[in-house]
Amino acid sequence: AKAVYDLAQESHVLEMAPYLMPTQLDEGGGKTLQAKIEDMGIQVHCGARLQELVVEGGQVKGVMLTDAKHPEPYLLxxxxxxxxxxxxxxxxxxxxxxxxxxxxGGVVVDSRMRSSDPNIFALGEVASYN
Incomplete structure (x- = not known):
C-alpha cells in the first residue's frame, strides 16, 4: 500500500481480520497501526471479505466486498x-x-527478545512473543 501511495495513487488496504497484522500485533497495536496508516491518507478496510473481482474488457475495474463498516456488498x-x-x-x-x-512457527522470545538459548535473540517476523 505504501509503494502505491508513494506513486501518488489512491491506496486501500483490505484486511480479513478485525485489525491489521493480527499474527504480529495485539488488537491495540493493530488499531494503532491502522490509525498511522490512515493518517497517511491510505484507507483501511478491516473485516474485509472479497465477494467478486470486477473485470471489464480484460481489465480489473474494481472489487465487490463487505467489511466491518459495510455489511452489505459495495463496489470499490x-x-x-x-x-x-x-x-x-x-x-x-x-x-x-x-x-x-x-x-x-517463529522463534519463541521473552520480553528482551531472547530465545531459549540466552545467547541468541530474534526479532521481526521470525519472533514469536506470547
Missing part, C-alpha cells in the same frame, strides 16, 4: 490490484539448532 473501484497473502516465519535454522519455536 480500482485501477490496480496488489495482493499480499500474509507471512510465514522462516524458523528452519532455529528448529535445526533446537531453539524453541511457537506452535504457529
Amino acid at each position: 473501484e480500482i485501477d490496480m490490484l496488489v495482493i499480499s497473502a500474509g507471512i510465514r516465519p522462516r524458523d528452519e535454522l532455529a528448529r535445526e539448532c533446537g531453539i524453541a519455536v511457537g506452535a504457529r
Whole structure:
C-alpha cells in the first residue's frame, strides 16, 4: 500500500481480520497501526471479505466486498490490484539448532527478545512473543 501511495495513487488496504497484522500485533497495536496508516491518507478496510473481482474488457475495474463498516456488498473501484497473502516465519535454522519455536512457527522470545538459548535473540517476523 505504501509503494502505491508513494506513486501518488489512491491506496486501500483490505484486511480479513478485525485489525491489521493480527499474527504480529495485539488488537491495540493493530488499531494503532491502522490509525498511522490512515493518517497517511491510505484507507483501511478491516473485516474485509472479497465477494467478486470486477473485470471489464480484460481489465480489473474494481472489487465487490463487505467489511466491518459495510455489511452489505459495495463496489470499490480500482485501477490496480496488489495482493499480499500474509507471512510465514522462516524458523528452519532455529528448529535445526533446537531453539524453541511457537506452535504457529517463529522463534519463541521473552520480553528482551531472547530465545531459549540466552545467547541468541530474534526479532521481526521470525519472533514469536506470547
